[in-house]
Amino acid sequence: MSKMFFALYRKELGGARNIFLTILGLILGLGVFLLTRISTWGYWQAFGFTFLPLAFLVFWGMFRAFAIVREEWKEGTAPFLRSLPVSGWSIIGTKLLAVFTEWVVLVLATLTISALFYAAAPLWGAEWVKLAELPNLVERIKFVAVFGASIALGVLLGSIIFQLAYLLGRTVNRFSGLVSIAATIGLIYLTAKSSEILVRWLSFAPSINFINLESVDIFSFTTATFLVMLIEFALLFLVTGWVMEKRVES
Amino acid sequence: MTIPAVILDNVVKRFPLTKALDGVNLAIDPGKVVGLLGHNGSGKTTMLKIIAGLRRPTSGRVEVFGMAPGVETKKRVAFLSEVNTYYDWMTVDGLLNFVKSFHPDLCLEKAAELKEFMKLKGAAKIGALSKGQQARLKLVVGLSRQADLMLLDEPLAGIDPPSRAKILHALVGELRQEGQTVIISTHEVKEAEPIFDHVVFLREGRNVLEGDAETLRAETGHSMEELFGEVLE
Numbered sequence: 001m002s003k004m005f006f007a008l009y010r011k012e013l014g015g016a017r018n019i020f021l022t023i024l025g026l027i028l029g030l031g032v033f034l035l036t037r038i039s040t041w042g043y044w045q046a047f048g049f050t051f052l053p054l055a056f057l058v059f060w061g062m063f064r065a066f067a068i069v070r071e072e073w074k075e076g077t078a079p080f081l082r083s084l085p086v087s088g089w090s091i092i093g094t095k096l097l098a099v100f101t102e103w104v105v106l107v108l109a110t111l112t113i114s115a116l117f118y119a120a121a122p123l124w125g126a127e128w129v130k131l132a133e134l135p136n137l138v139e140r141i142k143f144v145a146v147f148g149a150s151i152a153l154g155v156l157l158g159s160i161i162f163q164l165a166y167l168l169g170r171t172v173n174r175f176s177g178l179v180s181i182a183a184t185i186g187l188i189y190l191t192a193k194s195s196e197i198l199v200r201w202l203s204f205a206p207s208i209n210f211i212n213l214e215s216v217d218i219f220s221f222t223t224a225t226f227l228v229m230l231i232e233f234a235l236l237f238l239v240t241g242w243v244m245e246k247r248v249e250s
Numbered sequence: 251m252t253i254p255a256v257i258l259d260n261v262v263k264r265f266p267l268t269k270a271l272d273g274v275n276l277a278i279d280p281g282k283v284v285g286l287l288g289h290n291g292s293g294k295t296t297m298l299k300i301i302a303g304l305r306r307p308t309s310g311r312v313e314v315f316g317m318a319p320g321v322e323t324k325k326r327v328a329f330l331s332e333v334n335t336y337y338d339w340m341t342v343d344g345l346l347n348f349v350k351s352f353h354p355d356l357c358l359e360k361a362a363e364l365k366e367f368m369k370l371k372g373a374a375k376i377g378a379l380s381k382g383q384q385a386r387l388k389l390v391v392g393l394s395r396q397a398d399l400m401l402l403d404e405p406l407a408g409i410d411p412p413s414r415a416k417i418l419h420a421l422v423g424e425l426r427q428e429g430q431t432v433i434i435s436t437h438e439v440k441e442a443e444p445i446f447d448h449v450v451f452l453r454e455g456r457n458v459l460e461g462d463a464e465t466l467r468a469e470t471g472h473s474m475e476e477l478f479g480e481v482l483e
Contacts, residue, residue: 007351015339079304080335084352085324173266249305 004086005094012068012098020102023060024109027053031113043126050114054107058155061103065159068095069166078250088245092237096159103155136211143210146221153229160233161187164240170248191232198228253316255280255399255431256301261310263296263455270296271307272455278431280398283422283445285463286435287478288452294435295332297452298401301433302329314399325353328397332404334384338377342370342387346394353395361394367420381408389417400432406441414441421445443474451481458482 030053034046041049069092072078081091121128134140165187169180202224210219256278263271271293278284286294299305300312303319314323336345342365350356365372368386370379379387385408392400405421406414422432422445436442449466451459459466459481463474470477 004352007348011337011348014344015337017339075338076333077335077337079299079302079329079331080337082304083302083324083327083329085321086352087321249299 004084005090008084008086008090008094009098012094013101015071016064016068016098016102019064020106023106027106027109027113031117034117038124043121043124047114047117047121047126050117051110053110057103057106057110058151060106061099061155062158062162064102065096065099066162066166068099069163073170073250082248082250087241088243089237089241092160092163092241092244095163096156096237099159100152100156104152139210142208143219146208150221150226150229153226153233157191157229157233157236160236160240161191164236164243167240167243167248171243187236191236194232195225195228198231199224202227252280254278254313255282255315256433257311257313258297258300259311259313261297261300261307261312263293263300263305264308269455271300273310274452274455274457276450276457276460278433278448280431281429282431282447284431284433285439285442285446285449285474286433286452287437287439287449287474287482288435289437289482292452292482293455294452295403296455298329298403298433298435301399302327302401304329326398327401328353328392328395328399329401330388330392330403330405332407334376334381334388336376336384336387336391338375340376341372342374342376342379342390343372345376345387345391346372349391349395353397355396356391356394357396358394361390364390364393382410385409386417389421393421396427396430398430400430402432402434404436405434406436406438414438418442418445437478439475439478446474449474449477451478453482 031050034049037049038046072081118128118131131137162184165180165183168183169176169178172179199222203222205222205224205227207220207222210221254277256276258274258276261271261274262269274293274297286297288294296305300307301314301319303314303324312319315326317323340348346356346358346361350358362372368383368390370383370386370390374383376384376387385405389405392402402421406417409417418441421434434442434446443463446463449459449461449463450457459477466477467473472480
């Protein structure tokens, strides 16, 4: 089974090579462009723009998850994929994992460029503090880790919503596009509503506190939000795999 | 008692504007080469896809080796679609290795022989192959496997006439695994006729005539091609 899962995962990565390299090239290109802008914009403004791809990547990750499923029908490869002796959950799981792998690599590439910019600040005479000398470094790292994990989980949750919505559209023979759009809106609404209820139910879940972070004394992050996203993702994954296995046709 | 390779019991498949299958009953014994004959739109592809587990019947019962179509039956079935369903960016060898990951019954040595027979290069990208080469590739993938049931949807489409007879004879001759059940949908009846043990004539989603090919010939005094014209026109 793991051999089949790995083969599917590699297939997904192989199929995404061109789009992945294009986005990676754009991120690197932006880095080079910003280097040339330092003299006119100033160092800190150019440095700030190195984070710009992160905002784009959040949406790109979710769109990619949708596109990777849609392409199977658009390119006419769905009959072959679905004729393989693997479950719908394996198909959806490998697609999600491949998209997430690409997303993580692209985020890391963006952050590497930002880090290189930061490390090179003295070259442009910018006021600069070594990372190790930043005040409350541990709290900052903790905050970035928790914030990053939440964003990553959010991307996964958005991805599975778009995949499920697309597949629900595929379960009907007519107006599948309209059904997919309606399913997307419905699923986002349902997820938001259930989140509100579940966060209240899980109010006993502990909070993570960040002390002396920038201007605030204590910044709290409730783990209930994180748990709710995990629960919702797990449920939606189960449903999406089932729809892929039992309901769609090709 | 031998379990039939395929059972269709009053199978109906409806689409919004049409009924692709309209109460089909069929039992196919293992080891037979079955010809599924009918014009375009008669329900041949839908029937094969239902057996392969790619489509669900609206009503009726389907069994493949005694099981409902699903992951377990897909291990034993090779479905070769009429159109190219492989990934354009894969190479021929890449595809064979990919399929091997799911079907250990795929023999790479046999695949190498078949590639040579079909004049295909392992390093060639699937998207760069001609329609005829893609049709040959499907056969390479299907015939390299020791699948218990082969479903071939219009396997001769896109293949040049001189090669067809050669490929057909290879299909049921030296390349076919012993005991393998093969269902071939086609409207190229004249060329395929000699290889069929059993034939099913489909018209508007119904099997209007079915039986042992030899018996039908003897009883009616007609060839399959003549019967095709008589029954389906």
